[in-house]
Amino acid sequence: MDRNGWERRHRIAYGCGAWERAAHQARLLVVWYDERDGGLGPGVAPRFSAGPGARVKWPWGSARHNTLGLLFWRAAHDAGIPVDQVLLSDAVSYCAQGAEPLDAGPVPDAALKTGIGVGSAESVAAIRHVLQAHAEADLPRPRPAGVRLTLGYRVRELRATPDWDLGDWPAALAEARRAMGQADDLRERGTWRPTDRERSVGGRLGQDLERSLRTPAASGHPAPRWLERASRLAATGTALSAAAGALLGDAREDTRPDATRRDDAGSDSAGWDNAAPLVKVLGTAADACARLAASTEEIGRLWEAEEPPEPPDLASWELSHVPSALLEQTGETEDLIRALAAFLWVLAVH
Numbered sequence: 001m002d003r004n005g006w007e008r009r010h011r012i013a014y015g016c017g018a019w020e021r022a023a024h025q026a027r028l029l030v031v032w033y034d035e036r037d038g039g040l041g042p043g044v045a046p047r048f049s050a051g052p053g054a055r056v057k058w059p060w061g062s063a064r065h066n067t068l069g070l071l072f073w074r075a076a077h078d079a080g081i082p083v084d085q086v087l088l089s090d091a092v093s094y095c096a097q098g099a100e101p102l103d104a105g106p107v108p109d110a111a112l113k114t115g116i117g118v119g120s121a122e123s124v125a126a127i128r129h130v131l132q133a134h135a136e137a138d139l140p141r142p143r144p145a146g147v148r149l150t151l152g153y154r155v156r157e158l159r160a161t162p163d164w165d166l167g168d169w170p171a172a173l174a175e176a177r178r179a180m181g182q183a184d185d186l187r188e189r190g191t192w193r194p195t196d197r198e199r200s201v202g203g204r205l206g207q208d209l210e211r212s213l214r215t216p217a218a219s220g221h222p223a224p225r226w227l228e229r230a231s232r233l234a235a236t237g238t239a240l241s242a243a244a245g246a247l248l249g250d251a252r253e254d255t256r257p258d259a260t261r262r263d264d265a266g267s268d269s270a271g272w273d274n275a276a277p278l279v280k281v282l283g284t285a286a287d288a289c290a291r292l293a294a295s296t297e298e299i300g301r302l303w304e305a306e307e308p309p310e311p312p313d314l315a316s317w318e319l320s321h322v323p324s325a326l327l328e329q330t331g332e333t334e335d336l337i338r339a340l341a342a343f344l345w346v347l348a349v350h
Helices: 003-016 020-038 062-079 088-095 120-136 151-160 169-189 198-211 226-248 275-291 293-304 314-322 324-349
Strands: none
Touching: 003 020, 003 120, 003 293, 020 062, 020 120, 020 151, 062 088, 088 120, 088 151, 088 324, 120 226, 151 293, 151 314, 151 324, 169 275, 169 314, 169 324, 198 275, 198 324, 226 275, 275 324
């Protein structure tokens, strides 16, 4: 295998090397397992955004995401494919009883520096149950027939699966709708009197949102593909966040008040609690859109890197890359933006 070419494919598709990608994806899988199957609950378990803290080098397998990352790296390396294309069913074979320890074969230098025993038989045995939990996970709705459960597909599925920290997009949508309801109530009671600037910003944004919501499907043309819809929502989130920052008069890169920088999990909408009503509406809606950003960027890069020409069957390509939970999240976020457009129209004319 051309190792340099293999690494180059990862940098094109994911913006990082094979080991970095494998470790990142593995860490997310371990966090999901700890929250859902570890019995700790979403309010207690360590968050994906949290730093790993001091490295524990004993006992073996203490840094489980490193061992799981090495397993994915090795499976991808052996098959000569990108990490995200590794089938979970194939990965399970690397930690089956009697399988050759990972450290008996090729190991990237970066993995060797992560702790004692990574890749040993003991460390692999410690992550077997984590990997199997993902390969055999029960879903609210079965996956479509023909879907191959790859690592990349599973990660995108997790990001859009409610009831755990990183996938709690329904809570983000509910917070945005709550902010609109509270703003309407404050305006009707006269507690909030929108300024001319707020009405102007709201009117301009409302018009922009209405234009973005006019899809070819509304005129009888084929519906836009998922990537187009999700990219539009991600751009909408960026515009809403910028507008909220402009209203705050805050030139900082992170425009949310009292907020920490977001990662691909989205953001903490509590950061908008003390903001003016319109700022809170725009900020919470931007946060809801931002929860699509990571999957949108990822699938966009895959489209460019793996499918330069238009595939003959677009529906099949999307079926194998876009989980049903992500489709549901996209549709619900579009509904939120429609509601926001109506809210801003009322704000501008009353």
